Amino acid sequence: MPDDHVAAFSRVRDRIAAACARCGRSTDDVTIVGVTKGHPPEILCKVRALKLLELGENRVQEALEKYGHGELVTIANARRLHLIGHLQTNKVKKAVELFDCLDTVDSAELAAQVSRVSNEAGRRPRVLLQVNTSREPQKSGVPPEKAAELAGRLADLENIDFMGLMTTGPLEGNEVAVRRSFDLLRDLRDQLEQEFRSPCLPVLSMGMSDDFEWAIEAGATEIRLGTILWGARTT
Numbered sequence: 001m002p003d004d005h006v007a008a009f010s011r012v013r014d015r016i017a018a019a020c021a022r023c024g025r026s027t028d029d030v031t032i033v034g035v036t037k038g039h040p041p042e043i044l045c046k047v048r049a050l051k052l053l054e055l056g057e058n059r060v061q062e063a064l065e066k067y068g069h070g071e072l073v074t075i076a077n078a079r080r081l082h083l084i085g086h087l088q089t090n091k092v093k094k095a096v097e098l099f100d101c102l103d104t105v106d107s108a109e110l111a112a113q114v115s116r117v118s119n120e121a122g123r124r125p126r127v128l129l130q131v132n133t134s135r136e137p138q139k140s141g142v143p144p145e146k147a148a149e150l151a152g153r154l155a156d157l158e159n160i161d162f163m164g165l166m167t168t169g170p171l172e173g174n175e176v177a178v179r180r181s182f183d184l185l186r187d188l189r190d191q192l193e194q195e196f197r198s199p200c201l202p203v204l205s206m207g208m209s210d211d212f213e214w215a216i217e218a219g220a221t222e223i224r225l226g227t228i229l230w231g232a233r234t235t
């Protein structure tokens with residue numbers, strides 16, 4: 001593995017540590033999801049060298065072509081595979097079979113289908129509710145004002161582990177807008193935990209290569225990093 005990837009990862013870890021220090025958090029509270037979308041299967045050797053345990057893919061078909069049906073642990077030595085792109089209803093069966101974490105559930109119908117298929121497949125994926133905190137029409141995710149209602153329905157479903165919320169910052173937002181988007185997700189999570197009367201939503205998935213430090217300062221527990229680790233996508 002070229003030294004530049006190792007050096008890039010070291011710099012990222014330093015920046016994570018600095019962001020955690022600024023807000024009084026431990027680096028143990030922040031998990032890196034290494035995003036391998038758009039990269040060939042050879043990327044798995046780099047994943048293994050960096051000892052990344054969590055990986056993310058945007059599309060079900062690309063993930064199938066890259067990871068097959070179980071080679072993830074043996075090739076990449078990783079622990080879990082996350083679907084971080086929009087999940088179409090006609091891909092739920094394959095997604096449930098392959099992914100450990102479905103991070104972009106954004107409707108009651110989709111969640112119910114995931115629960116039903118999971119029961120049939122003998123699987124229990126971790127699920128996050130995707131919230132469109134920036135209210136951009138081109139993005140997936142439930143509007144913030146509808147998050148509580150949908151969260152309640154997810155919490156009642158069997159065969160899934162509803163563990164938290166996910167968002168992406170504004171596509172063309174400045175720092176103020178991006179931070180506002182992340183703060184809103186954290187506040188929504190806190191409100192939901194008060195309604196559920198339990199700290200049962202520990203996961204806040206937010207922050208990517210361009211804004212992960214702001215996300216950490218807002219409370220992110222998972223950050224999704226691709227370009228900053230591997231360079232530009234090849235496809």
